[in-house]
Amino acid sequence: xxxxxxxxxxxxxxxxxxxxxxxxxxxxxxxxxxxxxxxxxxxxxxxxxxxxxxxxxxxxxxxxxxxxxxxxxxxxxxxxxxxxxxxxxxxxxxxxxxxxxxxxxxxxxxxxxxxxxxxxxxxxxxxxxxxxxxxxxxxxxxxxxxxxxxxxxxxxxxxxxxxxxxxxxxxxxxxxxxxxxxxxxxxxxxxxxxxxxxxxxxxxxxxxxxxxxxxxxxxxxxxxxxxxxxxxxxxxxxxxxxxxxxxxxxxxxxxxxxxxxxxxxxxxxxxxxxxxxxxxxxxxxxxxxxxxxxxxxxxx
Numbered sequence: 001x002x003x004x005x006x007x008x009x010x011x012x013x014x015x016x017x018x019x020x021x022x023x024x025x026x027x028x029x030x031x032x033x034x035x036x037x038x039x040x041x042x043x044x045x046x047x048x049x050x051x052x053x054x055x056x057x058x059x060x061x062x063x064x065x066x067x068x069x070x071x072x073x074x075x076x077x078x079x080x081x082x083x084x085x086x087x088x089x090x091x092x093x094x095x096x097x098x099x100x101x102x103x104x105x106x107x108x109x110x111x112x113x114x115x116x117x118x119x120x121x122x123x124x125x126x127x128x129x130x131x132x133x134x135x136x137x138x139x140x141x142x143x144x145x146x147x148x149x150x151x152x153x154x155x156x157x158x159x160x161x162x163x164x165x166x167x168x169x170x171x172x173x174x175x176x177x178x179x180x181x182x183x184x185x186x187x188x189x190x191x192x193x194x195x196x197x198x199x200x201x202x203x204x205x206x207x208x209x210x211x212x213x214x215x216x217x218x219x220x221x222x223x224x225x226x227x228x229x230x231x232x233x234x235x236x237x238x239x240x241x242x243x244x245x246x247x248x249x250x251x252x253x254x255x256x257x258x259x260x261x262x263x264x265x266x267x268x269x270x271x272x273x274x275x276x277x278x279x280x281x282x283x284x285x286x287x288x289x290x291x292x293x294x295x296x297x298x299x300x
Contacts, residue, residue: 007106008064008106008147008173008209009173012209012235012275017275017276017294018063018274018275019062019064019275019276019277019287019291020108020237020239020276020278021057021064021066021277021278021287022060022278022279022282022283022284022287023278023279023280024053024066024070025039025280026254026281026283027053028042031049031052031053038082039068039070039071040070040072040077040082040089040093042068043068043069043088043092043096047092047096050093051099053068054096055100056283056284057284058101060288061288061290061292061294062105063105063106064105064107064275064277065108066149067090067093067096067110069089069093069109069140070111070112071112071115072086072111072136072139073112073114073133074135076115086135086136088139089139091142093109094139094140094142094145095144097144098143098144098145106147107144107146107147108146108147108149108175109143109148109149109172110149110151111137111140111149111151111166113152113153113155114132114133116129117155118157118158129158133161133162133165134165134169136165137162137166137169137172140170141171141172146172147174148162148166148173148174148175149177150162150163150174150175150176150177150207151214151239152178152213152214153177153178153179153189154178154179154190154191154193155191156191156193156197159176159202160202160205160206162176163202163206164205164206174206174208174209175208175209175237176202176207176209177210177212177213179216180198180215180224181215181216182216182220187223187227195212195228195231197231198210199234200231200232203232203234209234209235209237209274210228210232210234210236210237211228211238212225212237212239213238213239213240214239214279216244217242218256218265219264221268222267222271225268225273229271229272236272236273236274236275237274237275238273238276239279240261240265240277240279240282241278241281241282242281242286243255243281245280254280254281254282256281258286259289261278261286261289262286262290262292263293265293266290266297269294
């Protein structure tokens with residue numbers, strides 16, 4: 001285990017609450033990514049925008065920034081015709097974030113769902129999926145990532161395979177998060193996993209830090225975080241959307257402004273969430289508002 005990746009767990013065990021970043025996709029769309037375009041290809045064609053994104057979040061107060069590699073498996077990239085570029089896209093994603101990373105901050109390799117179903121539900125074998133995740137996480141580590149963030153997962157078997165790939169093939173600290181929807185019977189992922197189940201099973205699968213991201217505004221995230229905190233003593237991460245988006249004049253608008261979210265981020269801190277940041281619809285201004293509030297509360 002390299003000392004930098006141990007650092008994130010040490011800092012949490014010392015009682016520190018770490019500030020994560022905001023959305024990747026939202027930032028890239030505001031900086032020229034066309035609807036339906038490949039975000040990961042920007043690592044090659046627009047390195048300055050990807051670096052600017054990392055820099056903006058670090059400047060806003062983020063202790064850790066995610067890489068532009070969410071769809072970085074060969075399964076996802078094959079939709080864009082870039083299956084043969086997976087190693088390069090992931091390595092560059094980490095290098096771009098690393099180039100902007102001040103001392104004492106962390107670069108977290110973003111690993112999203114493959115978009116495929118495992119056999120017998122789908123056509124992909126466990127071995128094929130494992131290989132795809134191994135490919136991605138080793139390239140992220142090569143580029144300088146300190147941590148793997150296996151995020152937006154809905155199926156425990158897929159999340160477990162990705163966790164295993166990162167644990168067996170890299171020295172990265174592993175974070176794993178799932179996305180929940182609220183229905184009449186409470187919170188479940190699309191594949192029927194509850195927040196409590198996720199907290200327990202992701203730790204069993206080998207994750208060092210567990211949590212939730214995407215799909216919900218901050219008030220729902222507070223409820224989900226409470227359930228997960230009751231189910232595990234492991235460190236927790238929450239990346240919240242800026243509310244549920246609406247479409248106005250062809251533009252996607254997220255309703256939760258920076259100050260509104262920052263105050264509720266403090267509520268997550270009270271519950272015992274260890275890493276707090278944003279997902280869709282959040283930007284550097286959300287992180288900056290939270291960072292300022294954290295400093296004020298420390299009396300800095």
